Amino acid sequence: MSRKILIKNDHIPGINTLEVYQKYGGYEGLKKALGMAPDAIVEEVKKSGLRGRGGAGFPTGMKWSFLAKPEGVPRYLVCNADESEPGTFKDRYLMERIPHLLIEGMIASSFALGARTSYIYIRGEYFYILRILEKAIDEAYAAGLLGENILGSGFDHDCYVQIGAGAYICGEETALLESLEGKRGNPRLKPPFPAVKGLWDCPTVVNNVETIAAVVPIIEMGGDAYAGIGIGKSTGTKLISASGHINKPGVYEIELGVPVEEFIYSDEYCGGIRNGKDLKAVVAGGSSVPILPKHLILKTATGEPRLMSYESLGDGGFATGTMLGSGGFIVMDEDTSIVRNLYTFARFYHHESCGQCSPCREGTGWMERIIQKILAGKGTLADIDLLWDVQSKIEGKTICPLGEAAAWPVAAAIRHFRHEFEEYVTRPEGIREVRHYYRVNRLETV
Amino acid sequence: MPLVTIDDFQIEVPEGTTILNAARMIGGDLVPPAMCYYSSLKGSGGYCRTCLVKVEQGSAKDPRPMPKLVPSCRTTVMDGMVVRNETSPEVIEARAGVTEFLLINHPLDCPVCDQAGECKLQDLGYEHGKLDTRSEFRRRTFEPIDIGDKIKLHMNRCILCYRCVKVCEQITDGRVHGVIGRGDHAEISTYIEQAIDNDFSGNVIDVCPVGALTDRTFRFKSRVWYTKPVEAHRHCEKCCGKVRLWYKGEEILRVTARKDEFDEVAKLENGEAGWICNECRFEKKHTNDWVIDEITHVDRHSVISANHYESDEGERFEEKQLETAALPHGDKVTLGEGALNPNNI
Numbered sequence: 001m002s003r004k005i006l007i008k009n010d011h012i013p014g015i016n017t018l019e020v021y022q023k024y025g026g027y028e029g030l031k032k033a034l035g036m037a038p039d040a041i042v043e044e045v046k047k048s049g050l051r052g053r054g055g056a057g058f059p060t061g062m063k064w065s066f067l068a069k070p071e072g073v074p075r076y077l078v079c080n081a082d083e084s085e086p087g088t089f090k091d092r093y094l095m096e097r098i099p100h101l102l103i104e105g106m107i108a109s110s111f112a113l114g115a116r117t118s119y120i121y122i123r124g125e126y127f128y129i130l131r132i133l134e135k136a137i138d139e140a141y142a143a144g145l146l147g148e149n150i151l152g153s154g155f156d157h158d159c160y161v162q163i164g165a166g167a168y169i170c171g172e173e174t175a176l177l178e179s180l181e182g183k184r185g186n187p188r189l190k191p192p193f194p195a196v197k198g199l200w201d202c203p204t205v206v207n208n209v210e211t212i213a214a215v216v217p218i219i220e221m222g223g224d225a226y227a228g229i230g231i232g233k234s235t236g237t238k239l240i241s242a243s244g245h246i247n248k249p250g251v252y253e254i255e256l257g258v259p260v261e262e263f264i265y266s267d268e269y270c271g272g273i274r275n276g277k278d279l280k281a282v283v284a285g286g287s288s289v290p291i292l293p294k295h296l297i298l299k300t301a302t303g304e305p306r307l308m309s310y311e312s313l314g315d316g317g318f319a320t321g322t323m324l325g326s327g328g329f330i331v332m333d334e335d336t337s338i339v340r341n342l343y344t345f346a347r348f349y350h351h352e353s354c355g356q357c358s359p360c361r362e363g364t365g366w367m368e369r370i371i372q373k374i375l376a377g378k379g380t381l382a383d384i385d386l387l388w389d390v391q392s393k394i395e396g397k398t399i400c401p402l403g404e405a406a407a408w409p410v411a412a413a414i415r416h417f418r419h420e421f422e423e424y425v426t427r428p429e430g431i432r433e434v435r436h437y438y439r440v441n442r443l444e445t446v
Numbered sequence: 447m448p449l450v451t452i453d454d455f456q457i458e459v460p461e462g463t464t465i466l467n468a469a470r471m472i473g474g475d476l477v478p479p480a481m482c483y484y485s486s487l488k489g490s491g492g493y494c495r496t497c498l499v500k501v502e503q504g505s506a507k508d509p510r511p512m513p514k515l516v517p518s519c520r521t522t523v524m525d526g527m528v529v530r531n532e533t534s535p536e537v538i539e540a541r542a543g544v545t546e547f548l549l550i551n552h553p554l555d556c557p558v559c560d561q562a563g564e565c566k567l568q569d570l571g572y573e574h575g576k577l578d579t580r581s582e583f584r585r586r587t588f589e590p591i592d593i594g595d596k597i598k599l600h601m602n603r604c605i606l607c608y609r610c611v612k613v614c615e616q617i618t619d620g621r622v623h624g625v626i627g628r629g630d631h632a633e634i635s636t637y638i639e640q641a642i643d644n645d646f647s648g649n650v651i652d653v654c655p656v657g658a659l660t661d662r663t664f665r666f667k668s669r670v671w672y673t674k675p676v677e678a679h680r681h682c683e684k685c686c687g688k689v690r691l692w693y694k695g696e697e698i699l700r701v702t703a704r705k706d707e708f709d710e711v712a713k714l715e716n717g718e719a720g721w722i723c724n725e726c727r728f729e730k731k732h733t734n735d736w737v738i739d740e741i742t743h744v745d746r747h748s749v750i751s752a753n754h755y756e757s758d759e760g761e762r763f764e765e766k767q768l769e770t771a772a773l774p775h776g777d778k779v780t781l782g783e784g785a786l787n788p789n790n791i
Contacts, residue, residue: 355629358605363547366550366581
């Protein structure tokens with residue numbers, strides 16, 4: 001059930017140039033959009049049921065309609081290209097291959113929102129994509145697609161790319177805005193939300209790269225047609241970054257609603273588990289979503305086949321379900337140590353915590369060290385309970401969702417793989433014999 | 447005016463009041479502790495998470511509860527809001543958790559810390575902390591450094607409340623003081639290790655809830671509970687000149703701004719905070735520099751009141767001294783050091 005909309009032309013050589021992009025139908029959506037009323041575009045996006053592709057899955061049309069429109073105050077569109085979630089690399093692929101799709105989406109979305117200026121905030125490590133995007137923007141300016149009076153419509157727009165300094169936290173929308181303003185990238189307290197007080201205290205919409213790119217096909221085919229793709233409230237297609245122990249890692253565009261089993265084992269997508277091994281666990285939506293063991297990722301707790309959609313992956317809550325998140329699909333085979341994997345995640349969140357609010361600042365480091373201790377064979381059974389307690393004291397107590405992002409993987413690993421933690425604790429001398437032992441702080445197997 | 451219910455007490459407050467300030471208007475035990483919020487600093491609060499409360503009913507119009515605990519210092523009340531603080535087990539549990547987090551990297555060097563006795567973290571740990579620590583790992587450590595010739599920074603003790611950063615942003619000129627690094631290795635720092643050189647920089651000492659920023663002219667001179675505070679003023683060109691003098695015997699050991707009951711710099715008649723300048727704070731340490739207004743009222747629960755001649759404990763102590771020493775009744779008794787613990791009396 002392959003259905004490519006966003007990256008259907010990614011195989012064409014030179015698609016990153018304006019000439020080739022336009023030859024294959026590029027900027028037709030923008031031309032159509034500029035002929036529509038801005039509110040009509042918002043209405044189409046609402047009808048399409050498009051949900052934010054950055055992780056939270058909030059309906060985009062609704063977000064757009066929340067945008068405050070006071071007189072005499074500029075509005076901004078900001079594209080969140082600070083893709084730093086471990087296991088997620090779809091935006092990179094999209095921007096690297098088809099930068100004009102994003103720029104077309106930026107112009108069309110800005111027209112719908114009435115934004116004179118828009119910004120693409122790109123992750124510090126993606127400096128080479130910065131050049132690709134800047135080149136594309138230069139081309140667009142030269143062709144009259146950006147600047148004043150775009151395509152004779154009377155709409156003026158400027159688009160800028162701003163590079164970050166390499167902080168995961170700047171992917172949080174309010175921290176991103178702080179960073180864009182030139183300040184320290186600390187998340188703001190909400191409310192007020194960016195739709196009311198965003199960039200330089202002006203109403204701002206912050207959207208993910210994939211969300212903005214998806215606006216182009218929505219305008220081209222109409223909101224109703226887009227809503228026909230997918231399943232239920234999970235409409236359209238989604239880019240999935242598949243990684244881990246699979247035969248064919250990479251970025252796949254899927255129609256939402258593909259069964260997880262098909263996605264992992266079909267040759268069209270991941271092509272099964274590497275070296276003929278058995279599946280052990282899957283992190284379905286980037287490192288912050290709960291990990292699920294094989295029996296729960298392939299089928300829900302009620303025995304229904306699990307589908308790649310917001311609802312189906314979320315079925316059962318966190319007790320037996322997970323989230324689609326940003327689409328970072330990390331597959332682990334039977335040899336993987338969940339504790340070792342969790343240590344990597346915990347170390348990441350410790351390193352990336354901004355340090356603004358106490359539970360996340362102190363708790364992430366504490367969790368990392370408890371896991372490190374367990375991994376080194378020096379843990380006790382009480383440490384596992386302590387770890388559980390610490391994560392529960394972080395979750396929901398912080399300013400921004402990084403606290404939850406740090407706590408959820410820990411909670412899920414203990415919930416589904418407690419026996420593995422206990423094995424590390426009760427058989428420290430046996431760890432070397434255990435097949436899935438990895439030396440602490442080193443990646444190669446022993 | 448919105449009517450808010452906090453722990454079954456109702457109060458009408460002006461529009462735009464935060465839950466914390468509404469609770470402070472009621473007073474008593476239901477006031478959430480605040481380590482980072484400071485009413486006279488704009489944009490402060492929301493960081494420490496000790497003032498988290500549960501909102502059981504969002505407002506009269508929209509009675510849904512709020513999904514998460516909210517920071518009371520930054521959440522404004524709505525008409526008909528129902529808030530639970532001390533009466534919610536969830537809040538108590540969360541606050542104990544936050545207290546534990548604040549303490550896992552805190553050195554607990556209270557016996558040698560100048561802030562001991564007036565430290566908000568001590569109060570928080572006493573009221574909401576657990577008996578034992580569950581963290582067994584090395585604490586984050588830094589070397590103490592001097593920022594300016596009058597202020598000492600002990601980064602080990604810092605809880606990153608950002609109050610001093612806000613002081614430097616809002617009261618002093620230029621951006622000289624901020625936070626560098628991130629996560630639990632973030633630290634308060636001056637701009638490339640420069641000194642803070644500013645007439646109002648001393649106020650960072652007053653706003654610091656812990657002993658991270660201390661007065662070098664008072665360093666190791668005395669425990670605060672051996673000193674006696676009095677309110678005094680002088681005519682000062684730069685600031686309001688209204689201060690609190692901390693005496694030990696005849697000597698003024700330190701000068702601070704006047705504090706209110708929530709340990710914040712007291713407001714002046716015009717409603718502005720009574721920040722004081724460095725000249726008043728560090729250089730005027732003789733009684734004849736000052737006009738004494740009155741003896742400071744110290745809350746009897748404070749350890750400082752142990753040495754305070756106006757407090758109940760002090761009077762009882764005086765009486766006891768009178769009895770045992772058989773001094774002629776009516777003579778003034780100077781209290782000695784050491785014998786000041788009210789528990790001994």
